[in-house]
Amino acid sequence: MKDNWVKVQLSNLVECLDGQRIPIKKEIRELIKGSIPYYGASGIIDFVNDYIFDEELILLGEDGENVISRNLPLAFKISGKNWVNNHAHVLRAKHGYDTDFLVYLLENRDYTDIVSGSAQPKINQNNLMKLVFNVPESLQKQQKIAKILSTCDEVIEKTEAAIAKYKAIKQGMMHDLFTRGIDVSTGKLRPSYQEAQELYKESELGMIPKEWEVSTFGRYTTHNLYGPRFSANDYHIDGNVKTIRGTDFTKDGNILYDQAPVAMLDKSKILPHILKSGDIVMITTADCGLTAVFEEQDIDFISSAYAVKYRFNEHINPYFIKYLMQTESLLKQVNKCIRQGTLGNLPGSDVLKFLFCKPELDEQIEIVERFKSLFQKLQAEESSLSKYKKLKEGLMQDLLTGKVEVSE
Incomplete structure (x- = not known):
């Protein structure tokens, strides 16, 4: 720590205004709707027609799951007219201390050492104000x-x-x-059905362009195969094949090739499972229906036992299927077929029955x-x-x- 930095207790950095907070029940807030922000532990939760504070202040969440998870900012600045409930500590910077600096200082700290309660984690005001921070003079x-x-x-x-x-x-x-x-x-995009009805025809999936047909995945697939099962002991840093698991997918359907684990497996036994460029890999457990297109790598890859490899014929662009699987129509079909359980399971055979609109x-x-x-x-x-x-x-x-x- 530099010489011009000093240790200061939070009570000497800020004034605590918690005593001025007033919670308002939701049914009462419905009667006093307005344009003034009503703050809780993590930000604005409503708007009312009156205010308690009208100045630059720091709010720090007092209780709730975010005290531990920190998925949202715990400390943040507010200004102007506002109302604060009893789930956020209200702090005013004392003379000689910058509000914005204190917000960053408070947000940067881990509070687990002073959190009380397990079902409802809470940062007690007394414990909070005793904390010591290093600050520039x-x-x-x-x-x-x-x-x-x-x-x-x-x-x-x-x-x-x-x-x-x-x-x-x-x-x-x-x-x-x-x-x-x-x-x-x-x-260019075709005109919509409302603009040019003559360009469309009726189908079991609604009105579609005349050039399209409704078909099933199964009609155009040449291979569909679950990944092989093998022992966890087969994973080895000097292995000969990588396995794509559900955790090796991004939410947008990209494969994280570098993080896929390496295994040492008998090539003759896994030969049918080895992925080729353009193969579709679909997750069938947990993130059911999440779909990626495999692109050739320097080492062989296979899908895990909780994913299916689909290979479509020359009439289908595999990336078309990847993006199609993110549409509302296909997601509905996925959800309809999921077998409920601890994680949920999508049978690979059901996927072959999925209906889709196929352009040339x-x-x-x-x-x-x-x-x-x-x-x-x-x-x-x-x-x-x-x-x-x-x-x-x-x-x-x-x-x-x-x-x-x-x-x-």
Whole structure:
């Protein structure tokens, strides 16, 4: 710790205003609806027509699951007119201490050492105010640290907004591409059924473009096979094959090849299970229906015993199936077929009966290219978000401990 940093008890950094909090039952809040934020442990939970506070303050969640999980910010700043219930500690920065700096300082701490209760974890006010923090004596230095970290937050927020935008585009695109498709002669979406009824026909899946047909997965598959079962003792760092488990999938249906475990197995016994480029791998337990397309690697891969390998014929683009499996229509069919249990199970044979609308191959390819372009943008933003969050985490550790000095 640098010489210009000092140990200060929280009670000397902030004034606690918990005594001014007033909880309002939901049925009462319904009668006093307004535009003023009503805060709880993790943020705004309602809006009312009156206020308790009208200043810059720090809220720190007092109780609830988030005290332990920290899935949401535990400490955050509020300003202007507001009402706070009794599930958040209300703190006001004392003279000589910057509110934003204190928010980062409080958010960076692990409170498990003072949490009481198991069913309902709670940060007791008395224990909280006795905590000791290292802080710079200089207000200007506190403000400089807060500015650096707030700049990181701004970048993170912009990236999260971009991700939200792309996800919204994805949902709209899925609906359009799998109900209207693309006119390959123009490269544009077909007009909707309401705009050009003559381009559509009735089917058991509703109105579909005249060029499409309704079929089953089974009609176009040439292979379908569960992964082999083998002993956990067969996993070996110097093995000859990797196994794709459900945990080796991203939620968007990408395979995390590097993290898949290696096993030493008799090649002659697993030969039918070895994946080829373009094979579909579908999870049948837990994340039932989650689908990825295998791309050739430097080592052989097989699917786990809780996944099925499907190989479609030359009339189907495998990526078309991957994206199709994320649509509402196919997800409904997945949910209808799941056998309920501890984790749920999707029989691989039921998947062969799934109904889908099949365009010609050239149109499938056009649809896939649209999705790939969007997913690449989405993945780039998600990758950037991960990097920014790690950067902020590192900066918080360095700047809030004085490990890295900042100029005033």
